[in-house]
Amino acid sequence: MPDTDQPAAPAGAIRLIFEYDGDDVRLIHRQPVDVLVPGFDAAPDIRTGRFAEVRDADDRALARVAIRHDASSREVFPEDPGDPITRVDVEHPSGAFTVVVPASEAASQVALLDVDVPPPPPPGERGIASAPAEPRENVLGVFPLTGREAGQ
Amino acid sequence: MTTADGSVTGTTQISGAAPRNRAFNIVLLGDGFQAGQQAAFNAACTAFATALLATPPFDELAPAINIFRTNVTSTDAGADDPVSGGGTGATARTYFDSSFGGNGIRRLLVCNAGTVLTTAAAQVPEFTLALVVVNSTIYGGSGGSVGTFSLAAGASEIAIHESGHTAFGLADEYPYYAGGAETGHDHHPAGEPGEPNVTLNTNRATLKWGWAVNAATALPTMSNPNCAAVDSRASTVPAGTVGTFEGAHYYHCGAFRPEYDCKMRNLGVPFCRICRQVIWNRIGPLGDLQARARTPISVLARYPEHLDVFAVDASGRTMSDWWDASSGWAGWFHLSGGISSAGGRGAAGSPVTSVSRYSGHLDVFTVGTDNRVYSAWWDRNGGWSGWFALGNLVARPGSTVNVVARTNDHLDVFTIGSDGKVMSCWWDAAGGWSGWFNVSGGVAANGAQVTAIARYPFHLDLFVVGTDNRVWSCWWDDRSGWSSWFQIGAQKARSDSTVNVVARHRDQLDLFTTAEDGKIVSTWWNATGGWGGWFQVSGGVASPGSQVTAVARYSNHLDLFTVGTDNRIYSTWWHDTTGWAGWFNVSGGVAAPGSTVTALSRVMEQLDVFVVGSDGKVYSTWWHDTTGWAGWFRLGIT
Secondary structure, eight states: OOTTOOOOOOOOEEEEEEEEETTEEEEEEEEEEOOOOOTTTSOOSOOSEEEEEEEOTTOOEEEEEEEOOOOSEEEEOOSSTTSOOEEEEOSSOEEEEEEEEEOOTTOOEEEEEEEEOOOOOOOOGGGOSSOOOOOEEEEEEEEESSSSOTTO | OOGGGEEEEEEEEEEOOSOGGGSEEEEEEEESOOGGGHHHHHHHHHHHHHHHHTSTTHHHHGGGEEEEEEEEEESSSSOBBOGGGTSOOBOOOOTTOOBSOGGGOTTBOBOOHHHHHHHHHHHOTTOSEEEEEESOOSOOEEOSSSEEEESSTTTHHHHHHHHHHHTTOOOOOOSOSSSSOOSSOSBOOSSOOSSTTOBSOOOTTTOTTGGGSOTTSOSSSBOOSOTTSOOOOOOSSOTTOOSOEEEETTEEEEEEESSSOOTTTSTTSOOOHHHHHHHHHHHGGGSOOBBOTTSOOEEEEEETTEEEEEEEBTTSEEEEEEEETTTEEBOOEEEEEEEBOOOSGGGTOOOOEEEEEETTEEEEEEEBTTSEEEEEEEETTTEEOOOEEEEEEEBOTTOOOEEEEEETTEEEEEEEBTTSEEEEEEEETTTEEOOOEEEEEEEBOTTOOOEEEEEETTEEEEEEEBTTSEEEEEEEETTTEEOOOEEEEEEEBOTTOOOEEEOSSTTEEEEEEEBTTSEEEEEEEETTTEEOOOEEEEEEEBOTTOOOEEEEEETTEEEEEEEBTTSEEEEEEEETTTEEOOOEEEEEEEBOTTOOOEEEOSSTTEEEEEEEBTTSBEEEEEEETTTEEOOOEEOSBO
């Protein structure tokens, strides 16, 4: 290829750090960062889980990034290999998590969503003849991506 | 106990050399290490890096992994060890407030996650995963947004397991919640888990890891005979068998894991095949794709702000990448684990071809290494399926599978059989897949492909280079069925030529192919004048094996692309008022010899072009009427 190879301009990204105490979620850190948000984190599939959805000023969704953090329980590991790993419920979840979201010029806010995709209908021929049920979404909070720095 | 109980003294990269903005960055932070104990922290970090990079698939992915240690000096050594958790009652003033005894369990080692994350972000803004190493020989650790592990032997296994959750979204595969004696965990509740390595589904056709399951492996592979208890039997199949093993995701029955054992089920064992693939798919895209050079790339735009790209890597694996205006390029990933045929056309091999019947759905096709035709699909509600064979047709090695969606609920599929016959089958939402049939007795030249176009929902036109190296066509109409094949003029084509066709409007066809001497030739058909004569397009000659690609951005304009005899990437255009332009080199680009240029128009005044470059990497450029041609860039993540 020629010497004139040039990559497309990288999309901007923002690291967000949230603290939670029970159902109360606070944005404590917002930091522009030069990092790629891999497609697998920003997969457009509709899946069950928690997501950070980047939105423009008119609440239109621009991107959705999976948040991989289960606050409801913790794992306990065995000291002896072969003994079972177990989980224990957390009665009052508190802690923190981070997510890096792509941030185009239009990005204005980020919403934390819990998405629940209902079980699909019984598989028919290639499983696409029947329309799947609509996923349910619960908005945990909406936070600005611009303006006064979080946590300051 | 706060950050007043210590200070951050610095960060050192201990492994890797990948650019931080294109790497999987792990930050190890020390807690409970006093100033004189930093050597112990350094040694623990080195040991962790050695253990991680010896663990498949991290061993293969090491070039894309950076590991950093952040040295933090604490006032006291160790961590809290409260009596309420079965500990000694010791307390330690440390920077991240690490403490054993979380939830009253001594081995549950927790810390102040908010402080860890903000410290990691300050030290390595690009970090992917933060882990805290706690200065204690008491066995312990925990997961979550921040993983913790102590200096006890084997505790680094905790960190690797927890990275499976935090960085890769993997589920726990163990079949119990509290060791197996708990109640309420006999049957998994309804609802497919979102994680990629557990499922409630044992249907081979729709299993999320179906691509990895051998056809001879029974599904379910192991069923729990007593759902009141954990199935503790030894595996009934050889180690490494991928199937569906009942007992996963904290339940004795109803949920299945991909292999009998996995690091997401037990510490001290390898990750299973599916978890390794998930990890590879997360880190691998940070690297470049080495493509099989002569295999054409397939690209489509499900909607104007989105592109899906399909290619085959140098080892024959089917690969994909996508671009969205909102997030840029996603990065290459293995497409359902498929392997495509390498034969035919100077080992150009079978490409992945694709069609989008509607914006939330993709259907892809290839010829596998067993020369059978395979398909898979992606749907916005559910993601990628596994590959499945379309009947028992044995295709010619390296054949292209051409597919046309005449309507949202119908696919027509065409390829070349092992005996050279032009074969077809169809899928309809109402009736499923048909069997294969030979189209009107047609036989293709060795290396030729069949192309198809639907000018109307009730009409198909087919084109192929026949065994006499002439260009032949036939059509299907729902009122009259398949026509006989007829020859289009006397033009002789290269036997491995593809006849590319575009319909600028419904009553016009423009054909492009390469003559026996490599000349790029064209003819046309329209409803009023019938077939025109063949002519050479602006004196162009294609590289041996290279095809001609045509795009009609609007009804009175054509854009053509090819790889020339000097392997440079060339284009020309036709406009009804000015005729054919001369060929020009696109942005200085040079392609792999014998490769094919792929082009499409997402919007009328934009062209997106894709090639395999002379270095075997996949490149793209674009043209816009306001800015002209951009420079070439390599596809990966942007």
